[in-house]
Amino acid sequence: MSFRIIELFNTVDYLIIIFLTLFLYLFRFYYNYFTRPNPLPGPLPLPFELESRYFDGNFKNLAADLYQKYGYICEIRLGGYRRIFLSKPDYFENLLSTSKNLALFAKHEYSPDTQGGFGRGMFLNNNYESWKINKYFLLQSISTPGFNEEAIKHTNELFEELDGYWNLLKKSCNDDWFEIDFLSWISRFMTDNISIIATGERGCSMASYYNTFNSDKSNLESSLRDDSKLYNSDKFTRALMTYMRGAILIHVIHPFLRRYVPYFKNKVNVILESRDYILKTLNNMIEERKLDFKNNPQKLKSKHDLLTILITTNNDAKSKMSESLTDEEIRTLLCDNFMAGSDTSSNTLCYVIYYICHNPHVKQKMIDETDSVFPNGNNSSETLRITSDHLVKLKYCESIIKETFRMTPVQPVSKRMASAECKVAGYTWPAKTIFQLNYASIHMNEIYWTNPNVFDPDRFYLQDDLSKLNDDLNNFDNENKTSIHDKDKYSLVIFGGGMRICPGRKLAMINILSFMVLMFKRIIWLFNKVLYLNSKILSRVLLTILLSSLLFMFIVTL
Ligand code: HEM
Incomplete structure (x- = not known):
């Protein structure tokens, strides 16, 4: 029967059909x-x-x-x-305001079936109800004083390891030329940092990186990298990076290609593994x-890592019959922290060091401030320990970080x-419209x-009321930030805004801040070779930007 239908058409008929289809599509x-x-316009x-x-x-x-x-x-x-590209702060009002606007809650166009379990936490979650519970638990966990103190303690310890x-x-x-690939070291530092903060388990990314250079191996790597152990941090973080950088491919490659075409199938298999x-x-x-927790709840009381706090808070919630997290949600929250916290922080640190090294007057002012906060900490052989009391006093250093974010935002x-x-920017928009908030151009706009x-x-440091403005270090829960200056409150956007503002800020x-101070106070010898180091940092940072842009271009062209 089907053969007969095909026989009814000749080549010209087929060409006409193709042409008509094309014409209708166009x-x-x-x-x-x-x-x-x-x-x-566009x-x-x-x-x-x-x-x-x-x-x-x-x-x-x-x-x-x-x-x-x-x-604009x-x-x-x-x-x-x-x-729709928006490059004017006024236009962000409905997008970044804290008022609950569910029509503008979603950040991604992925559908739930392609997200896998990773759509259940916060980052990729488009479901408001489940996101809200996740956010509540995450904030409960990471805003406890114990958690923050522990984070500072880990930074001190890991810095000690790095310095070693x-x-x-x-x-x-x-x-006396000593070459350091700063971005590689710092990425591993942040990975180990997030690893211990999130799971309470010691990471070995720095140790394994060190072992690639030196025959005098660090014992830490072999003790932590043992495959028979529950947690091989190096393997884990490499798997996370592979998944994170490749996950978008899964969403954009057509299911037919990823199931049946070997090239795509192999790529997707690596990501899925x-x-x-x-x-x-x-x-x-x-x-x-x-x-x-079941066997020895007392033991967990002294632990302040995210996983332990999530489990104990969740058990409390369950016992009070209030809303609680599933294991899948706990797992995704941990992943969110790994994914959102390590690259962002290490790239920022590279930019911070770059700007400090290129602006000697800024460096001097920063050294003056750190000298006044740590009067006895000038000796590089002395162990300098940072505490939360020190951090709140480092206002100039904090301003350096903010100025770095202004000039080179991690999320432009x-x-x-x-x-x-x-409703956005005075227009009414249909569902599925995507809004792109162009922070980078606003940060560099003379208006x-x-x-x-x-x-x-100084533009941040000399503000009289700085402590109240954009002060992520002190006013953690102050989502209703007022303007950093009198022009517009969305003229500086570092950590996003509104309901989906970065919970890890x-x-x-x-x-x-801790890393920056430890670095300049303790490793003075490194900065004798500052110009050399600068060009290295810049080229690696530019390479990172280029690679991510190429990945984006590849995805878009597919
Ligand atoms: C320099 C460091 C960081 C920067 C610049 C940064 C920036 C951002 C930005 C711009 C967003 C998107 C907000 C929006 O869409 O409005 C975000 C979201 C997020 N960040 Fe961060 N972040 C940093 C570090 C961290 C850390 C250390 C954590 C770990 C606790 C973290 C966890 C998250 C999570 C879970 C989200 C998703 C929030 C949601 O979708 O509701 N971030 N971050």
Whole structure:
């Protein structure tokens, strides 16, 4: 029967059918474009996702170009979605305000079935009810004084370890040129830091990295890297990185390709193996900790890592018959912390060190401040221990970090997706519109910042009422931040805003500030070679940006 139908058509008929289909597709595509609600300036979209030719691989540059060419509000079609780029703080009101606006709650276009278990925590969670419970538990856990004190203690200890490796490497160098790949070290430092903060288990990323250079191996690696152990932190964090950087591929590659085309299938398999390893490790860890809790609840009282606090708080909630977390949610919350906390903090630290080294007057002022806070800490051989009391006094250092975030935000452009009709920038938008919030261009706009191209921490430091403004270190729960200056409250966006503001911002500030001070107080010898180090840092940071941009471009062109 089917053969007979095919025989009814000749080649010309087939060509006509193809042509008609193409014509209908193009007609529909451009009809939708020209009749779209709220038409805005922007490049003409191309069918078959060809519009990605407008994208040169760098999202920050794309946002800046669109702003330069089309103004504060414009649109572009990318990755199959209409994206509205907003480059004016006023336009962020409904997107970043703390008032509950569920139509603008979603951050991602992934559907729940493609998220796997990772959509259950906070980061990838588009379900408000489950996200709310997760957020409540995470904040309960990470805002306890014990948790923060422990985070500072771990930074001190890990810095001690790092300092030890660097000293050993320095000693093993014959000439006095000692080369450090700062970004690699710092990424491992932050990985070990998040590892112990999140799970209470010691990591060995720094130790295994050190062992790649030196025949005089660190014993720590072999003791912690043992595969028979419950937790092999190095393997775990490598699996996390593979999953994290590859997960987006799973969402954008068509199911047919990833199931049947070997190239895609192999790539996806590696990502899925990493995912399974992460899930297995965390499941074991949760089981073990729950058992500890059952057998010896007193023992857990002295532990302040995220996993232990989540389990104890969750058990309290269960006993009071109030809302509690499932194991899957606990697991995803831990993953969120690994994923959201390590790269962001290590990249920021690289920028911080870069700007300090390029601005000698800033460096001097910072040294003066740290000298006044640690009057006896000038001797590099002396062990300097940072406490929370020190951190709140380091106002100039904190201003350096904020100025770094202004000039080089870790998240230069963020995203919200409308799940229902909503109002943004004075227009009414249909569901599925994506809004891209262009923070980076605002941070460098002369209307909001005097001499925006000058690295000047004083613009934060000299504010009389600084302690009340954008003070992530002190006012952790103050989500209703007022303006950092009188121009506009959204002219500086570091940690996002509104309901989905970064819950780890205080932890991030603690880690970055502590590391920065320890580094400049204790490793003075390193900065004798500052110019050399600077060029290394910059090239690695630029490489990181380039690689992530290429990944994004690849995804968009698929
Ligand atoms: C320099 C360090 C960091 C920066 C710059 C940063 C920045 C951000 C930004 C911009 C967002 C998105 C907010 C939005 O969409 O409005 C975010 C979300 C998030 N961050 Fe951070 N972050 C940092 C460190 C951390 C750390 C250390 C943690 C771990 C506790 C963390 C956990 C999270 C989580 C769980 C979310 C998702 C929140 C949600 O979707 O509701 N971040 N972060």
